Amino acid sequence: MSIGAFLLRRLGSGALAILGVSILVFSFLHIVPGDPVDHLLGGEATESQRKDLEKCMGLDRSMPEQFVQFLGHIVDGSLGVQCPNPKGKPTVASRIMDVFPYTLELAIAGMLVAIVLALPLGVIAAVRRGTWVDTFATMTSLSMIGIPTMLLAPIFLLVFFIWLGWLPGPTETGWAALILPSVAVGVHLMAMLARMTRSSMIEVLNEDYVRTARAKGLPEHRVLINHALRNALLPVITVAGLQFGSLLSGAIVIEKVFARPGLGLTLLDAITERNYAVVQGTVLVIAVIYVVINTLVDLAYGLADPRIRRG
Numbered sequence: 001m002s003i004g005a006f007l008l009r010r011l012g013s014g015a016l017a018i019l020g021v022s023i024l025v026f027s028f029l030h031i032v033p034g035d036p037v038d039h040l041l042g043g044e045a046t047e048s049q050r051k052d053l054e055k056c057m058g059l060d061r062s063m064p065e066q067f068v069q070f071l072g073h074i075v076d077g078s079l080g081v082q083c084p085n086p087k088g089k090p091t092v093a094s095r096i097m098d099v100f101p102y103t104l105e106l107a108i109a110g111m112l113v114a115i116v117l118a119l120p121l122g123v124i125a126a127v128r129r130g131t132w133v134d135t136f137a138t139m140t141s142l143s144m145i146g147i148p149t150m151l152l153a154p155i156f157l158l159v160f161f162i163w164l165g166w167l168p169g170p171t172e173t174g175w176a177a178l179i180l181p182s183v184a185v186g187v188h189l190m191a192m193l194a195r196m197t198r199s200s201m202i203e204v205l206n207e208d209y210v211r212t213a214r215a216k217g218l219p220e221h222r223v224l225i226n227h228a229l230r231n232a233l234l235p236v237i238t239v240a241g242l243q244f245g246s247l248l249s250g251a252i253v254i255e256k257v258f259a260r261p262g263l264g265l266t267l268l269d270a271i272t273e274r275n276y277a278v279v280q281g282t283v284l285v286i287a288v289i290y291v292v293i294n295t296l297v298d299l300a301y302g303l304a305d306p307r308i309r310r311g
Helices: 003-031 036-041 047-057 063-076 092-127 132-146 149-163 175-205 208-215 220-249 252-257 263-273 276-304 306-310
Strands: none
Touching: 003 063, 003 276, 036 047, 036 263, 063 276, 092 132, 092 175, 092 220, 092 252, 092 263, 092 276, 132 175, 149 175, 149 252, 175 220, 175 252, 208 220, 220 276, 252 263, 263 276
16 A cells, blocks of 8 residues: 555545544533533623623524534634633634643653663663663663552652752743653653563574574674564553553643643643533544544554565
């Protein structure tokens, strides 16, 4: 199958998935009990204010008309209108674009932390299998997997910002302010990738082509990197790609603890406010991110394994 045909097929299936997500989130929002107008305006709003907000949100229309309106906002790129209308940037798309760079920055930094720590740790643990190095790496990975992010992030903040004062805390800016949140979001992923790298490397190191490479007298580092690690990376690429999509969808706990704007915090606030347009638009953007990431992961398979590229 050519790359063009593959991309066309994936784009078609991705479009169907995004449409399904749109229908589900629209349906769920409208069957949840409670009046969004009361959440946004409070109980002291006048009848005129309530009617204006209902008109802005499209609540004065039937359900099918509201869904068609939602699809129209997707087509025109606005993703809907924020209600009540803020000054300057009233569309949902403009609100998402304001916070997306912060989430992208955090996701990239967290992924770099995870990869830089996970690959060496996993490879060393596989090569030194059964030694104290392997035991230490395994215990470290399991500990990081077992500690939830909602506990790890406040601990990092308490130790490195409040007690030691080494790193900036919430609301501060600059590259140093990104260290604590990126480590907090990347450590859990690092533990997962390290475990997967170790398991995959152990399996690959027992393959015939690795033994053949060693029999030819190739240096050990070339055997490990060029022959073993490259083939062991396939499952790691899959998990890393999908987890990067999760990071982009918004590390809600991290953004909340470190007071960082982002997709996750925007979605959490919108759910609390029952702001239909923002919830629908944010979930749609997250769905698109997952589709794009999955497609890129499949393409990365071909780069990592020539057999898949030929297929």
